[in-house]
Amino acid sequence: MTKEEVKSVLMEIVAEIIPDEDLTNLKGDIPIREQVELDSMDFLDIIMELRKRYGIEVPEDDYIHLATVDSSVAYLEPRMRDL
Amino acid sequence: MMAKKPNEARIVITGVGLTAPNGNNLAEFRESLLAGKSGIQKFNVRYMGEVLAGVCHFDPLKYQKKKELRLGTRAGSVAIYCAQEAIANAKLDLACLDKSRIGVYVGITEHGNVDTEKQIYEIKQFDYDTTFVSHHYNPRIVANNPAGEVTLNMGITGPHYTLGAACAGGNIGLIQGLQMLLLGEVDLALAGGVSETIHAFGAFASFRSEGALASHADPEKACRPFDKNRNGVVVSEGGCIYLVERLSDALKRGAKIYGEVVGYAVNSDAFDFVLPNAQRQAECMKLALNKAGISAGDIDIINTHATGTREGDAAECQAIREVFGNHINVYINNTKSYIGHTMGAAAALELAGNLPSFEDHIVHPTINVDQLDPECSFENLVINKPIKVDKVDYILNNSFGMLGINSVVIIKRFEE
Numbered sequence: 280m281t282k283e284e285v286k287s288v289l290m291e292i293v294a295e296i297i298p299d300e301d302l303t304n305l306k307g308d309i310p311i312r313e314q315v316e317l318d319s320m321d322f323l324d325i326i327m328e329l330r331k332r333y334g335i336e337v338p339e340d341d342y343i344h345l346a347t348v349d350s351s352v353a354y355l356e357p358r359m360r361d362l
Numbered sequence: 363m364m365a366k367k368p369n370e371a372r373i374v375i376t377g378v379g380l381t382a383p384n385g386n387n388l389a390e391f392r393e394s395l396l397a398g399k400s401g402i403q404k405f406n407v408r409y410m411g412e413v414l415a416g417v418c419h420f421d422p423l424k425y426q427k428k429k430e431l432r433l434g435t436r437a438g439s440v441a442i443y444c445a446q447e448a449i450a451n452a453k454l455d456l457a458c459l460d461k462s463r464i465g466v467y468v469g470i471t472e473h474g475n476v477d478t479e480k481q482i483y484e485i486k487q488f489d490y491d492t493t494f495v496s497h498h499y500n501p502r503i504v505a506n507n508p509a510g511e512v513t514l515n516m517g518i519t520g521p522h523y524t525l526g527a528a529c530a531g532g533n534i535g536l537i538q539g540l541q542m543l544l545l546g547e548v549d550l551a552l553a554g555g556v557s558e559t560i561h562a563f564g565a566f567a568s569f570r571s572e573g574a575l576a577s578h579a580d581p582e583k584a585c586r587p588f589d590k591n592r593n594g595v596v597v598s599e600g601g602c603i604y605l606v607e608r609l610s611d612a613l614k615r616g617a618k619i620y621g622e623v624v625g626y627a628v629n630s631d632a633f634d635f636v637l638p639n640a641q642r643q644a645e646c647m648k649l650a651l652n653k654a655g656i657s658a659g660d661i662d663i664i665n666t667h668a669t670g671t672r673e674g675d676a677a678e679c680q681a682i683r684e685v686f687g688n689h690i691n692v693y694i695n696n697t698k699s700y701i702g703h704t705m706g707a708a709a710a711l712e713l714a715g716n717l718p719s720f721e722d723h724i725v726h727p728t729i730n731v732d733q734l735d736p737e738c739s740f741e742n743l744v745i746n747k748p749i750k751v752d753k754v755d756y757i758l759n760n761s762f763g764m765l766g767i768n769s770v771v772i773i774k775r776f777e778e
Contacts, residue, residue, distance in 0.1 A: 298428035320433075323497050331494065 280359040286352045288359075292328045296321050307349040329355070333362055364655030369610035373540045374776060376617040377452025377605025378714050379444040383416030383598055383701045387447060391711075392718045394700065395726040396748050400582035401701045402596055407563050408483065414576065414584045415560045416598025416702035426515060435477060435502050436558035438511030440601035440707075441468050445512045445552045452605040452617060454550075456516060465548035466509040466522040467538040468603070469531025469555030470706035471763070473524065474503035476562040508556050520548050528763025529667070530628070531555040532602060532709030533771045537626045539606050549611060554603035554710035565597050565705075572636070574671050576702075585703075586730035587668035587675050587696045588738035588745075595669045596702030602710035613778075620717050621757070621773040625654025631766025638674050643681035643768050647758065650770035651685075659689040660756050661772070663725055665712050666696045667760040668738075669703050676737045678760065683740075693751065695744045696728035709761030713771065719754040720775040 280288070293311070294302055300315040311317055325345065329335040335358050337345065344354035378388045383401025385391030394401070405415035422431055422439045425446040431439060445466065449456055481495050488494045501507065509522035521542070527534035532555030539553025559565045569575040576594040578584040585596040612619055627649035631639035651658060664682060668675040686692050697712035698704075704711050719725055727744040734745065759771045 296429075296432075298432065320497060327494070327496065331488075 280356070280362050282352055282356050285356050285359050286348065288332075289348065289351055289355065292325055296324045296328070305348060308347055310346045311348065312346075333359060335359065369613065370608050371544060372609035372622055373543050373606055374609050374612050374622045375604045375606055375620040375717070375773070376612050377448040377454070378602070378620060378717070379447025379449070379451055380600075380602040380711055380714050381418040381420040381440060381443055382600050382704070382711055383418055386418070386420040388451070388714055388718070391715055395697065395715050396724060398729050398746070399700065400729070402581045402584055402598070404581055405560060407560070407566055408479070409563045410566050413566050414578070414581045414596050416596060416600065416704060417560065418599050418601070430515065433498055434511050435507055436561050436599070437470065437473060437476075437508040437556050440556045440558060440599065441508040441512050441603065442515045444554065444556065444601040444603035445516060448552055448603045448605040454605070459550065461517055462519045463549040464518045464520045465539065465542050465551045466512045466518060466520070467525060467535045467542065467551060467553040468509040468512070468523070469525045469527050469533070469535030469710070470508060471528050471531055471557060471559060472526070473505055473507060475564050476558050477502040479562045479564065512552065527706075527767055527769070528765060529703065529705055529708055530761045530763040530767045530769040531706035532711060532713070533626070533759060533761045533769035534628065536604060536606070536623065536710060536771060537628065537769070539604070540623050540626065543606060543608055549607065551606045552603050553606055554601070555706040555708070556601035557599050557705035557707045559705045560597055560599045569595050569597065576670055583730050585670050585699050586732075587666070587670045587699055587728055588735055588743065589731045590733040590735040592670045592672065592675065592735070594671055598702035598704045600701065600704030600707040600711050602707055602714050604710065619776040621720060622776050623771060624774040625650040625656070625772030626770065627653060628767065628769045631768065633766050636764055638677035638762060639766060640677040640680040640684070642766065643678060643760070643762060644684040646768040646770050647681065647685045647760070650758065650772050654756075654772045654774070656756065656772075658686045659691065661686070661689075661692050661758045662751065662754045663716055663719060663757045664692060664694045665716050665757065665759045666694060667762045668696050669698055675735070678762070679738045679740070690741050693725045693742050693744050693749070694740050695725055697726070699729045709759060709769065709771070712761075713757070713759040713773065716757050716759070717773065719757065723751050723754055724748050725751055725754070
């Protein structure tokens with residue numbers, strides 16, 4: 280997957296997890312949780328969906344890398360490159 | 363004749379919120395019952411394929427956000443819809459109420475199997491790796507879920523119970539609400555029952571194994587209590603939650619009063635896991651009549667529990683004969699024939715369908731009776747066509763469940 284494709288699937292998952300939120304103006308460099316209502320259970324949903332859909336394991340120590348859209352893409356891209 | 367109770371000790375229904383397979387509020391539901399409109403349809407269930415079921419078509423987004431729907435259960439969603447509708451129907455403004463004085467009492471037949479089945483199906487896709495079990499699973503399957511979801515949605519901070527009572531759940535929820543009002547524990551009670559049973563294969567498969575799952579070429583004819591050729595239960599979803607309060611409070615705010623809960627009883631067969639017991643059912647009806655301080659002849663309508671099973675319908679008829687044998691003025695009907703067995707919602711929903719009789723003096727019939735079973739024959743069984751009667755002062759609502767739980771509620775037309 281390219282960086283753009285990784286971002287696209289990430290946003291697709293986030294949109295399903297928080298379907299009432301408007302994500303059109305989400306800024307890539309600001310923590311997602313500061314811009315939209317996304318609680319810790321929602322965050323775990325994102326981790327679960329990445330596992331279910333792409334077999335990606337995100338260890339708890341790495342959760343910090345999924346704070347913003349940009350950092351998420353940077354973290355996920357090497358792990359999804361060959362998908 | 364019992365001494366008149368003070369208004370603080372009289373409990374009245376002042377709001378009705380419901381969803382049935384043939385209507386999403388009391389007016390629609392009543393219209394369907396008087397028009398003979400069934401709500402049974404073909405429905406696909408995992409592992410079973412096409413079955414017959416009663417499916418509700420209310421709009422869950424009327425009161426819930428999409429995320430709430432994603433996180434919650436169908437039972438929770440049904441309960442929220444009904445509770446919000448009951449408040450609106452009672453012309454109360456939730457924002458102006460003391461939410462710590464509202465109690466939520468929701469009867470259920472069972473809870474948790476829908477999401478358990480779903481989780482097992484999900485992890486099957488990952489070779490039963492249990493690390494794929496959702497972190498939302500526990501809050502979905504805890505027994506207090508349906509009532510708890512109501513409190514989350516509505517910001518209610520009073521007590522909430524989900525009461526497991528098999529198919530008597532709807533009456534038990536109402537009785538619990540009444541008792542909490544009488545104890546002074548709450549000032550308003552949202553009380554009734556819900557069901558999400560159709561969203562798991564278990565109930566269908568188990569009834570089928572028992573030889574008690576209804577079948578018919580025409581889905582709308584499948585549920586046929588008292589018919590000679592009845593062949594079992596149609597499993598349905600539904601919900602009905604009442605707003606109940608003390609008469610003194612209802613009068614103070616000029617509320618419309620649908621009826622007064624004057625009698626109730628719950629007893630146990632202590633007999634069998636599944637088979638009914640006519641003697642205990644009769645005793646339960648007598649207990650409720652005693653509680654109301656009236657005699658059998660005072661009842662105008664009996665809403666029967668009859669589900670369309672051979673033994674169940676016959677046992678209830680035997681029980682009714684024992685209690686009401688000589689009273690031909692007591693009309694008998696059945697509501698499941700339209701909507702199937704809405705399980706935990708059944709008692710509350712079926713009672714709601716009859717409440718308008720206090721005003722319109724019409725008794726809705728039991729439909730789908732082509733050949734009346736002589737074992738279920740009553741001179742005053744209302745069959746296939748509604749009838750107009752001179753008066754309706756008392757409605758008796760039967761609801762019985764597995765493990766031998768019997769419940770009866772008696773509602774009186776309101777008069778000061």
